Amino acid sequence: MSIFRHPLTVVLATFMIASVSYAQVMVQNPWVRATVAQQTSTGAFMLLTAKSDSKLIGATSTVADQVEIHKMTMEDEVMKMRQIPELALAANQPVALKPGGYHIMLIGLKRQINVADSIPLTLSFEDKDGNRRQVDIQATVRTLQGGHSHKSH
Ligand SMILES: [Cu+2]
Secondary structure (H helix, E strand, O other), X not given: OOHHHOHHHHXXXXXXXXXXXXXXXXXXXEEEEOXXXXXXXXXXXXXXXXXXXXXXXXXXXXXXXXXXXXXXXXXXXXXXXXXXXXXXXXXXXXXXXXXXXXXXXXXXXXOOOOOOOXXXXXEEEEEOOOOEEEEEEEEEEEOOOOOOXXXXX
């Protein structure tokens, strides 16, 4: 039985969208980049702070067929991104997922992602003892000027 299904928890979570704090990892300001018609992928961004050494090991969303953890790097003066299996989160050190850096990639979008939508994401974390925890968040949708293209997939 999931504690996240408890009605009171849902109500509380609604008021804490901008800064959702769980026992292990704090998720702040999650947002997803808006898409245009026919666009099949987009990025999700947020600030993650783990209370103890942990890692982000995956994510899912009802709006995408596939969700991956990606890293952008500069190679030969060209921005490239690649999938990484996990993202390490050292205790109490905020890790920013942001355009041009780490991000969560939503691939195979089932619909257009419009500004002001709320996108559900389930993040999977693992602590150093191997305990796994899923965290449900709602990310707001925003536009971004001058972001990177994802056509290199
Ligand atoms: Cu990507």
